[in-house]
Amino acid sequence: MSKRISINPNLIELDYAVRGKIPQRAAEMEREGRSTIPCNIGNPQALGQKPITFYRQVLSLLEYPTFISRERTIKNQIQSETVPIETFSDTILDYADEFLGELKTGTGAYTESKGPLFIREAISNFIDKRDGADVTNGQLSNPDNIFLTNGASDAVRRILEILITDKNDGIMIPIPQYPLYSATIKRSGGTQINYYPDEDMDWLLNEEILEESFTEAEKFGINTKAIVVINPGNPTGSILDEDSINLVLDFAEKHNLAVIADEVYQDNLYGGSFTSFAAATGVRDILLFSLHSTSKGFHGECGHRGGYVEIRSNPEVTDDGLKLLDIFLKQASVSLCSNTIGQCLTYMMVNPLQNETEDSYKYETEKAAILNDLNTKAYMIKSAFKEMLGVECFGRTGAMYLFPRLNNIPAGKDDFDYCMELLEATGLCTVNGAGFGQKNGTHHLRIAFLPPKESLETVLPKWIQFNNQYISKS
Ligand SMILES: Cc1ncc(COP(=O)(O)O)c(C=O)c1O
Numbered sequence: 001m002s003k004r005i006s007i008n009p010n011l012i013e014l015d016y017a018v019r020g021k022i023p024q025r026a027a028e029m030e031r032e033g034r035s036t037i038p039c040n041i042g043n044p045q046a047l048g049q050k051p052i053t054f055y056r057q058v059l060s061l062l063e064y065p066t067f068i069s070r071e072r073t074i075k076n077q078i079q080s081e082t083v084p085i086e087t088f089s090d091t092i093l094d095y096a097d098e099f100l101g102e103l104k105t106g107t108g109a110y111t112e113s114k115g116p117l118f119i120r121e122a123i124s125n126f127i128d129k130r131d132g133a134d135v136t137n138g139q140l141s142n143p144d145n146i147f148l149t150n151g152a153s154d155a156v157r158r159i160l161e162i163l164i165t166d167k168n169d170g171i172m173i174p175i176p177q178y179p180l181y182s183a184t185i186k187r188s189g190g191t192q193i194n195y196y197p198d199e200d201m202d203w204l205l206n207e208e209i210l211e212e213s214f215t216e217a218e219k220f221g222i223n224t225k226a227i228v229v230i231n232p233g234n235p236t237g238s239i240l241d242e243d244s245i246n247l248v249l250d251f252a253e254k255h256n257l258a259v260i261a262d263e264v265y266q267d268n269l270y271g272g273s274f275t276s277f278a279a280a281t282g283v284r285d286i287l288l289f290s291l292h293s294t295s296k297g298f299h300g301e302c303g304h305r306g307g308y309v310e311i312r313s314n315p316e317v318t319d320d321g322l323k324l325l326d327i328f329l330k331q332a333s334v335s336l337c338s339n340t341i342g343q344c345l346t347y348m349m350v351n352p353l354q355n356e357t358e359d360s361y362k363y364e365t366e367k368a369a370i371l372n373d374l375n376t377k378a379y380m381i382k383s384a385f386k387e388m389l390g391v392e393c394f395g396r397t398g399a400m401y402l403f404p405r406l407n408n409i410p411a412g413k414d415d416f417d418y419c420m421e422l423l424e425a426t427g428l429c430t431v432n433g434a435g436f437g438q439k440n441g442t443h444h445l446r447i448a449f450l451p452p453k454e455s456l457e458t459v460l461p462k463w464i465q466f467n468n469q470y471i472s473k474s
Pocket residue numbers: 042150151152153154178180230233234262264292293294295302305306307
């Protein structure tokens with residue numbers, strides 16, 4: 001008999017549907033030789049999205065700097081010999097050179113725990129430019145309040161580890177939510193408090209929605225510490241309007257809550273507009289954690305684990321004057337630093353090629369092509385929903401997901417059964433609504449609109465047929 005050990009029960013209990021039973025069955029089908037279309041996760045390059053050339057050219061040089069001077073030598077030689085060899089442009093070579101000059105110790109050394117100052121300064125400039133902030137409106141971003149992280153997931157783990165002190169500490173999360181939040185709250189030993197954006201009103205918020213969940217938690221002795229907002233949303237793909245954002249800030253101020261603004265999809269708007277929580281907060285003294293990542297947007301560099309958290313406000317945390325940022329720094333120091341390639345990508349995300357060069361045009365063209373493609377694919381899927389009986393989809397489309405409501409699931413079945421049977425019938429791997437949480441009695445699924453258009457053209461008619469037959473059993 002094998003020995004038994006006791007482990008952290010929080011880890012036994014946590015759930016993460018995005019990699020749960022439906023994708024596991026899809027993997028099994030692949031092993032059986034059947035092809036599937038993985039729409040269960042926002043992992044663009046796994047579905048064929050090409051990386052941005054500028055990012056990859058610079059990264060390759062950063063990892064092997066000798067190639068910068070080698071490329072320069074080859075360029076000089078071929079100019080005189082007219083040999084047709086493709087080389088990196090001076091723009092790319094200079095960018096890599098300057099980056100390494102600032103980094104000083106190369107990509108193989110630990111950096112400052114927060115991340116190098118020049119990267120944090122670039123992030124601050126990016127935030128101020130994005131938000132139209134300047135010295136006159138007194139809401140400038142401060143590089144000292146920025147921490148580079150291994151993706152946004154790492155930032156969430158750090159924040160919740162700091163905020164949650166015991167099981168009665170509550171974190172409000174939107175339902176449906178990205179399960180990173182429920183899982184990390186569980187892992188940190190706190191309590192998840194659900195609030196329910198109004199689906200029929202495009203997933204927007206009102207005061208009652210927030211107050212109701214706060215009061216309910218209070219009745220159970222829960223001390224609410226923070227509210228999470230994901231904008232644009234995952235899994236709903238919705239984009240919040242300014243009223244909803246201001247409402248969250250008023251609510252947080254009234255109840256002295258921290259706001260965790262997950263803004264990793266800020267570039268995935270498809271015509272909609274994005275207001276950052278930092279801009280909306282302005283000079284108000286609200287503890288705000290804003291997250292960004294290189295995984296999403298048009299960047300799609302999920303595997304490289306780049307990202308940052310910007311913290312506004314710095315409350316005291318102990319009687320002897322220690323402040324939140326001191327603890328954040330101490331916590332970051334324990335991991336030494338975030339990975340340097342993720343740091344480089346974060347720098348390129350916030351500081352892309354500016355001058356009007358061939359490379360900057362190429363960057364803009366690739367960026368537009370990726371976002372246009374995503375927009376077209378979202379539209380293709382939304383159009384298919386119109387032909388599916390009992391399927392409704394709400395919200396201004398953002399992020400990389402659609403979260404349709406399945407109104408006519410046959411009695412005795414639920415959205416898990418629907419998704420499993422959809423997978424078997426069509427190869428389309430989605431995640432059922434229950435994996436993200438949903439109002440009792442409703443059914444949904446989440447689909448990432450990432451697969452190539454050709455796959456969608458083939459699978460969408462099959463899905464329409466599947467859906468209409470499936471619900472005829474109800
Ligand atoms: C809303 C949201 N936040 C955070 C993450 C995690 O991103 P990262 O790859 O930066 O850890 C994801 C990933 O899908 C996400 O959808």
